[in-house]
Amino acid sequence: MNTEYLGVILMYVLTVVLAIPLGRYIAKVFNGEKTWLDFMAPLERLIFRFSGIDPKREMNWKQHLKAMLTINCLWLFYAFFSLLFQGHLPMNPDKNPGQTPDLAFNTAISFMTNTNLQDYSGETGVTYFTQSCVLMFLQFVSAATGIAAVLVVFKAMRDKVTDKLGNFWDLLVRSVTRLLLPLAFVVAIILAFNGTTTSYEGKATLMSLQGDTLHVSRGPAAAMIAIKQLGTNGGGWYGPNSAHPLENPNYLTNIVENVSIILIPIALVFALGYYLNRKKLAWVIFGVMTIGFLVMQVTSINAEVNGNPAIAHLGVSQPTGAMEGKEVRFGPAASAYWGICTTVTSNGSVNAMHDSMQPLSGLGQMFDMMINAFYGGVGVGYLNFYIFIIIAVFISGLMVGRTPEFMGRKVEAREMKIASLTALLHPFLILVGTALSCYILVHFPNINWAEKPSAWLNNPGYHGFSEMLYQFSSSSANNGSGFEGLGDNSIFWNVSAGIVMILARFLPIIGPVAIAGILANKKFIPESAGTLKTDTTTFGVMIFAVIIIIAALSFFPSLALGPLAEHFSLK
Amino acid sequence: MLVLLSGVYPLVIAGIGKLTPGHGDGVILTYKGRQVGFENVGQKFTKVQYFWSRPSAVDYNAAASGGSNKGPTNPDYLNKDVKGRIDTFLKYNPSVKKADIPAELVTASGSGLDPDLSPAGAKIQAARVAKVRGLSEQQVLALVDAHTEQPFLGLFGPPKVNVLKLNVALDELKK
Known part of the structure; x- marks a missing residue:
């Protein structure tokens, strides 16, 4: 069998094999059981003492949300001003200037919300200080915020009639010290030994073999790359992300980085099973997610390996598939595999340029982000899925004529309203945003902005529309990848994407946490023969149907105008 | 937290990076004593x-x-x-x-x-x-x-x- 396919299969099998024990470990940590990383405990105590926090104080769901929003607000201001004035701050060997206010607004939000949409380029748009002390810091804590939020929901699902849902600060700190930091450490070391740069040296200048002058940007990249992969952040050190040969030097690092993308999202599904002691429910959820994931993978890998029909028309051969925007050392199969992994989770790192991929791959990537719950981002992926579960429970309840129940609690009008609004927010942001940008593009192509709307698009026709649709899908899914041909470092895109990211980050956390908090407070009804079982294949099919129907009805028309139309025009 | 994540962690990684083939600066190839570029x-x-x-x-x-x-x-x-x-x-x-x-x-x-x-x-x-x-x-x-x-x-x-x-x-x- 072809070594490219074997590589892809290895990556998936390795991920699942690692995710199951990691899931058990996560459940243990947050159950307060003993683990081998307990030597981190003094460090955690030091952090709590220093910041004057009592990690034992129990919070209810509203207090959790208040703590989360407060600290995120603080991070936002810190990031914004650091980026604005980075030109005057230390650790800037390449003398890069400060960001413009609209770019700093976009970048700060983007990293705080775990999106990592990068309208700048890593080599010129930021400094070693802002990369390490702002962006990398946010990559850790934004992932930890997601994990803390999902653990609140886990706890609310497990405990009977309670409003004591743990302490937000405790969950946040331990997500970092027990999970993200140790894993990132291991990944960073593997990368460093394979050629990813780690030192604080500035640009290198030397003469190439045939006599050209080379300037090569460098920097302490390995540490950041590890967490950007693990925390579904996606914001890389260098401009072209993990396509850059110093960011992702060989096939081994590609395996490690790619496994890191979906490792924690999958592990959290298993953690749910161990934590609630309902392993069957975890397997049903995993099954639904995996089916969706595999359908996308097969479509995209197939399209890339077979090459671009338009290139075939020009008379050259494509023995290694479609190669525009791809690296020889990864090949089309591993590039397509990464493309789907990075969009089903909210990672958004890339090892090939999505803008140049085949229309069906672009379709898969956008659809992944529109659903945003097949594995999903660290923590938040399950929160999105939780909304779909609640809707599926409600619809199934109506079909069999019983009051809908989930985990022994009645799901009633108030929860359903929150769930529906949360589910509708995502299509609303994407479609309204895209419509608005189309309107401006058509009616004000020469408006007096730094970058005129007529210069936004890098490609004409259907593909140009896809570039805009992709940008809003990516912002709203907090993904951060892009059809990077789009001229997105301009005031319209910086501001509109910034607003979309912030709404799409916090409302879908608030919704599920609120539902779970309200449900946890309700009377517990023990399961009986008449209860709708949620850990069965039938219910799995039901969730899958709900997801597809919601996504298809909301997004099919826009996808038909973009990638589908382009696909059918390719002959 | 900031000190741990942005200071200690990357410095430790940079320290370990010194032990790697390129000392964390990237591996440079030479030809006839002249540096001709990065391997990668x-x-x-x-x-x-x-x-x-x-x-x-x-x-x-x-x-x-x-x-x-x-x-x-x-x-x-x-x-x-x-x-x-x-x-x-x-x-x-x-x-x-x-x-x-x-x-x-x-x-x-x-x-x-x-x-x-x-x-x-x-x-x-x-x-x-x-x-x-x-x-x-x-x-x-x-x-x-x-x-x-x-x-x-x-x-x-x-x-x-x-x-x-x-x-x-x-x-x-x-x-």
């Missing part, structure tokens, strides 16, 4: 006596890397960029049939710094390189084979040839 960072080869590297959207500028981001159906891209590259390649490699040119030689990489070619992408240039340098084609093909890196563990991923290493070896062969 592709560079431009346009002279006829060298194996050419892939087209690059940023002209192999490693301080502003990037891809072309051209869509698969973009008519300008297909009829100017790709077609132009095909014509140039045929002009300098007259013995090559158009249908044998692998697509990687007429398409730009994602980073613009792709350091590699597929074995096919290197071999198709062997006749030209051999002729310019006055070597036999067999000799050049053998050199390509010697520099072909097999898939990871022999099982996973595509095989590849590092263009810079191959060209350094070519220069060494001549002396």
